[in-house]
Amino acid sequence: MNDPLNDIPKTLPIIPIRNKVLLPSASLVLQVVRKDSVQLLQRIYRSAENKESKYIIGCVPIHPPSYNKPEPKDTTNSSTAPFTVTRNGNRNSTPKRTIEETFNQSIQPSDLHEFGCAARIVKLERTVNGFIVRIEGVIRIRIDKYVLERPYLEAEVTVFPDPLVPKDDQELQELANSLKTTGRELLVIFQNLKFPTAYLIQLQKYIENGPIGLLTDFLINTIECTYEERLQILDAHDLKTRMSIAIELLARQINILKVTQKVHSTMSKKHKEFYLRQQLNAIKEELGERDDSSNEDDDITDLTKRIKEAGLSPEANKVAQRELKRLKRMHSTQAEYQVVRTYLEWLSEIPWSKSTSDIIDIDKARQQLEDDHYGLESVKKRILEYLAVLKLKGDLKGPILCLLGPPGVGKTSLGKSIASALGRKFHRISLGGVRDEAEIRGHRRTYIGAMPGLIAQGLRRVGFNNPIFLLDEIDKVGHQSNHGDPSAALLEVLDPEQNNTFNDHYLNVPLDLSKVLFIATANQVDTIPPPLLDRMELINIPGYTFEEKINIAQRHLLPKQITNHGLSLEDVKMSDEVLLKIASGYTREAGVRNFEREIASVCRAKAVEYANAKDKDELDKYNKEITANEIENILGVTKFDSEVAERAARPGVVTGLAWTSSGSGGILFIEATQMAGKGNLQLTGRLGEVIRESAQIALSWVRAHAFQLGITTSETESTFFFQRDVHIHFPAGAIGKDGPSAGVALTIALVSLFTRRQVPTTTAMTGEITLRGQVLPVGGIKEKIIGAHRAGIKKVILPARNRKDVEGDVPVNVKSEINFVYANNIFDVLRGAFEGEKIWSDSTPPIVEFESRL
Numbered sequence: 045m046n047d048p049l050n051d052i053p054k055t056l057p058i059i060p061i062r063n064k065v066l067l068p069s070a071s072l073v074l075q076v077v078r079k080d081s082v083q084l085l086q087r088i089y090r091s092a093e094n095k096e097s098k099y100i101i102g103c104v105p106i107h108p109p110s111y112n113k114p115e116p117k118d119t120t121n122s123s124t125a126p127f128t129v130t131r132n133g134n135r136n137s138t139p140k141r142t143i144e145e146t147f148n149q150s151i152q153p154s155d156l157h158e159f160g161c162a163a164r165i166v167k168l169e170r171t172v173n174g175f176i177v178r179i180e181g182v183i184r185i186r187i188d189k190y191v192l193e194r195p196y197l198e199a200e201v202t203v204f205p206d207p208l209v210p211k212d213d214q215e216l217q218e219l220a221n222s223l224k225t226t227g228r229e230l231l232v233i234f235q236n237l238k239f240p241t242a243y244l245i246q247l248q249k250y251i252e253n254g255p256i257g258l259l260t261d262f263l264i265n266t267i268e269c270t271y272e273e274r275l276q277i278l279d280a281h282d283l284k285t286r287m288s289i290a291i292e293l294l295a296r297q298i299n300i301l302k303v304t305q306k307v308h309s310t311m312s313k314k315h316k317e318f319y320l321r322q323q324l325n326a327i328k329e330e331l332g333e334r335d336d337s338s339n340e341d342d343d344i345t346d347l348t349k350r351i352k353e354a355g356l357s358p359e360a361n362k363v364a365q366r367e368l369k370r371l372k373r374m375h376s377t378q379a380e381y382q383v384v385r386t387y388l389e390w391l392s393e394i395p396w397s398k399s400t401s402d403i404i405d406i407d408k409a410r411q412q413l414e415d416d417h418y419g420l421e422s423v424k425k426r427i428l429e430y431l432a433v434l435k436l437k438g439d440l441k442g443p444i445l446c447l448l449g450p451p452g453v454g455k456t457s458l459g460k461s462i463a464s465a466l467g468r469k470f471h472r473i474s475l476g477g478v479r480d481e482a483e484i485r486g487h488r489r490t491y492i493g494a495m496p497g498l499i500a501q502g503l504r505r506v507g508f509n510n511p512i513f514l515l516d517e518i519d520k521v522g523h524q525s526n527h528g529d530p531s532a533a534l535l536e537v538l539d540p541e542q543n544n545t546f547n548d549h550y551l552n553v554p555l556d557l558s559k560v561l562f563i564a565t566a567n568q569v570d571t572i573p574p575p576l577l578d579r580m581e582l583i584n585i586p587g588y589t590f591e592e593k594i595n596i597a598q599r600h601l602l603p604k605q606i607t608n609h610g611l612s613l614e615d616v617k618m619s620d621e622v623l624l625k626i627a628s629g630y631t632r633e634a635g636v637r638n639f640e641r642e643i644a645s646v647c648r649a650k651a652v653e654y655a656n657a658k659d660k661d662e663l664d665k666y667n668k669e670i671t672a673n674e675i676e677n678i679l680g681v682t683k684f685d686s687e688v689a690e691r692a693a694r695p696g697v698v699t700g701l702a703w704t705s706s707g708s709g710g711i712l713f714i715e716a717t718q719m720a721g722k723g724n725l726q727l728t729g730r731l732g733e734v735i736r737e738s739a740q741i742a743l744s745w746v747r748a749h750a751f752q753l754g755i756t757t758s759e760t761e762s763t764f765f766f767q768r769d770v771h772i773h774f775p776a777g778a779i780g781k782d783g784p785s786a787g788v789a790l791t792i793a794l795v796s797l798f799t800r801r802q803v804p805t806t807t808a809m810t811g812e813i814t815l816r817g818q819v820l821p822v823g824g825i826k827e828k829i830i831g832a833h834r835a836g837i838k839k840v841i842l843p844a845r846n847r848k849d850v851e852g853d854v855p856v857n858v859k860s861e862i863n864f865v866y867a868n869n870i871f872d873v874l875r876g877a878f879e880g881e882k883i884w885s886d887s888t889p890p891i892v893e894f895e896s897r898l
């Protein structure tokens with residue numbers, strides 16, 4: 045057998061234990077929540093090597109409040125210290141504490157007993173409040189001196205190994221024999237009581253082979269005795285004293301057990317069960333298989349109180365009470381205990397009946413929206429109408445508002461403004477990339493690590509049941525897959541008829557979401573699942589024009605960034621020209637997010653300049669006005685020239701209008717070239733199926749009208765197209781492109797290529813074409829035109845049936861700076877693209893003109 049002495053260092057970290065005495069050979073499970081011990085175990089937990097079972101600590105009992113400290117004694121003397129704990133010092137007199145109180149409680153060396161037990165950590169588990177640790181007593185120790193008090197106690201110790209019983213010590217030999225006889229007697233009783241076999245084997249081993257000191261401790265561990273009696277045994281490092289006390293205690297226990305066995309045979313079944321249960325608990329406790337029940341009780345009392353205060357719905361309360369009952373029956377080391385406990389914590393933290401009171405003051409809301417956002421008049425108007433209806437009707441049963449627009453146009457910040465106008469809490473739920481229904485609805489509790497979904501989590505975070513939830517990027521939520529359908533879960537969330545009984549899989553009780561005000565945001569409408577779209581009212585926020593961006597910057601972004609950088613509004617001035625330079629030279633976006641970032645860089649540079657001037661006491665030299673030249677010094681050379689200016693007009697190159705998946709509009713170039721070949725058409729630039737088909741249609745139309753357009757010399761000539769290959773490329777090959785709206789631009793690019801005529805780079809076009817040359821309307825007109833305006837386009841050719849979109853939605857200043865050409869057919873486009881020049885002959889009347897008369 046290993047000498048335990050070898051394992052025990054001279055200095056040991058100390059874990060003080062309350063109401064318990066650990067003896068060598070016993071094991072104990074402790075729920076550790078007090079700060080000092082938690083910090084000690086944290087250190088052990090962190091260092092991987094120390095997590096092994098070899099880590100040794102000292103376990104020392106804390107004196108109960110009524111403990112009278114014994115007189116200092118000569119520890120070399122073999123006699124045991126006078127025992128002075130009164131009966132009042134038992135566990136029942138210990139005051140109950142909450143977890144927090146226990147955590148903050150500080151233990152002084154003077155509170156601790158002089159003797160303790162060195163123990164080996166065999167299991168260490170993290171819990172919500174601290175640790176659960178299982179320790180095994182190794183050997184008696186006496187504390188000589190505390191060498192550390194914070195963050196945890198550490199002490200120099202003397203260890204007391206048990207000597208072997210000397211053959212010639214008659215008295216000791218007799219005591220040992222008597223102890224073994226008592227042990228055998230107990231073994232028989234325990235066998236009758238059906239004690240665990242492993243325990244019985246162990247006891248038998250100790251009785252037959254000793255060592256006698258360990259057998260004494262092992263027996264005392266099993267029997268019922270008071271706290272004081274156990275302390276007495278702990279203090280008795282001298283074998284003779286320990287055995288004498290133990291024999292007395294064991295004899296008492298045997299008597300009790302004998303009487304019990306008699307009573308047992310006469311008891312009713314119910315009584316017996318109760319009695320056995322009590323006994324089982326006591327035995328478990330003695331064997332160290334029950335942890336500090338006072339802490340566990342504290343925990344459950346605390347939870348019960350919190351559940352009572354949370355004002356649960358009747359259904360939730362029923363479930364909570366059932367689970368509480370289960371929890372009480374469980375042992376805190378059981379894995380299921382933590383699962384149930386976490387569930388109950390969730391139930392207690394959902395705001396079932398806590399609401400903020402609404403302030404629906406339309407004037408105040410109007411003011412708030414005005415203060416926070418420039419422009420967006422129609423959006424603000426619609427939001428105010430919505431709030432007015434909310435005020436009159438008093439419920440939220442209506443369509444959900446969905447703010448639709450490119451990134452950085454203020455969708456999120458509009459949501460925040462609405463929340464602060466209403467005095468409600470605001471929470472943003474990002475739906476981008478949500479592929480799993482469980483993310484919305486939670487995982488069932490049977491899963492390991494199950495959690496409630498985003499909605500329930502949001503409610504817990506805000507702490508009130510009537511917040512504003514901004515469902516961000518609802519267009520990016522996943523559809524039906526083998527992980528369920530997140531959009532179907534959202535449907536339930538957003539449906540006012542169903543959402544008062546929303547079922548989160550984890551909570552598994554109906555949640556009332558009818559008081560939550562949902563606002564959604566999306567970049568594009570196409571990918572929003574139709575049933576969701578059906579429940580929402582779209583409010584379009586197209587991109588901003590330069591003029592709007594400058595106004596937003598002067599009123600909101602610049603003041604915000606100046607103050608963010610510790611300057612006062614008077615310290616930095618930027619003219620509209622400078623702001624325009626930043627917006628056009630350094631950003632290319634529909635919103636203002638990058639613009640704000642660039643303004644922040646300028647403010648940072650100004651803050652450095654200001655601080656330097658202040659340090660040198662030269663504030664008079666500091667120039668608060670920022671010039672256009674300074675901008676280049678701060679932000680570097682301009683990142684973007686006018687997109688149109690980058691290009692020179694060439695045959696085969698045409699400017700189209702695009703609408704990106706993020707909802708912002710812009711221009712795109714189409715380049716066509718021809719080479720000797722066999723009549724093949726090659727397309728590049730990451731193109732989708734539809735745009736490829738548009739290119740085929742365009743080529744077929746051009747081939748069909750080649751003679752009329754002067755490309756071929758006779759109507760029957762076919763060699764022209766069979767002797768050359770055509771290659772069409774859409775630059776910015778990294779970005780995928782698709783959709784039918786490039787049809788018109790593709791046709792014009794091919795006509796320009798074959799007729800060697802140029803289209804001005806400031807002319808852009810959009811529209812779908814049919815094989816017969818008709819121009820069909822397309823979507824995203826407003827965004828495309830605002831984007832084109834930003835790019836410096838002067839003329840836009842677009843389908844005649846899109847005229848209403850231009851007249852209705854496009855800002856006036858944009859309309860006034862762009863010349864619009866509305867086309868019914870491709871000949872109208874040709875006329876517009878080639879500056880009114882009629883490049884075709886009328887020898888054959890164009891088929892489309894005939895069609896257009898239909």
Ligand SMILES: Nc1ncnc2c1ncn2[C@@H]1O[C@H](COP(=O)(O)OP(=O)(O)OP(=O)(O)O)[C@@H](O)[C@H]1O
Nearest residue numbers: 416417418450451452453454455456457596600636
């Ligand atoms: N009209 C406006 N008036 C004042 N500030 C604005 C306006 N539009 C946008 N902003 C500001 O622009 C920044 C970006 O806005 P926000 O984050 O709300 O954009 P978003 O549309 O939600 O973008 P995303 O779709 O990427 O989430 C914010 O600081 C916001 O205050």
